[in-house]
Amino acid sequence: MTLHDAIRSDAVSVFCNADDFAESVVYYKRNGLSRTINAVVIREAFAINPEDGDTITPVFEVHVANDDTDGISSDELNIGGDMLAFAVRVGKAVERRSIVRLMSHDEGMLVLECR
């Protein structure tokens, strides 16, 4: 296994390990299909939606493996309708939140902005 392969493997088994910092979320695709994956959800403070100018919503930075089974692959992601379901606040009910932006990605991980 090359270092390249090891890093990609670690994206699933280490960085998105539900026994550590990741949690189970549901990925809903625009076409209606869904699957459960592991993700690191960073619950940021509220922020102004720049495209709205005035509305304030919670912002979430979500890290997932770039993988079409255990994460979300960069070529399947559609920021025109894909959503993730997770608790907005730890302990509260799960809610669907739109993936509004692909903040960054590489062959191992995607960093998504949800609102």
Next chain:
Amino acid sequence: MPLAIVDQIHDAIVSRLEAMVNDDDYEIGIIEVVVPTRIGEFTPRDRQIVIVQGDDERVAEMDIPGNPPGVARKQTWNIRCHLMPDENSGEDAVNQAAADILKCLTTPNSTWHNWGGLAINTELGRIEYVSFDGGPDGVNVPIHVLYRVSEYSPFVSRI
């Protein structure tokens, strides 16, 4: 407890725009109308209308004398439509969204501007097209509603 006149106008605006939801008369296909709370509690979606109350302005030249006098105000509402189409579609619906919102707001044509007798007049503001880097696109259609209330009570209209 009665609602303030500005709240009644707000409710009339929301109600009129909610008529767009799942109505085939409007090409754009609005899925929901949202009025955000203090802590958001909504997620941006394609074909979603978000109504945000903007600035208020005194219009002293439209005051009327009396005891109590009638005080005129101009209240802005920003009617924003989120557009997040399939990123593979190449669709650009900002103009359609603006046109459909204007069509809905001005229905019924002869009396749309007074919101059921609550306002003196309504002006359509400058349409703003929003295109953000990689995020939701959209359009904002502001409206400015001129209304008048009793100086002692914002719950009493003085049209």
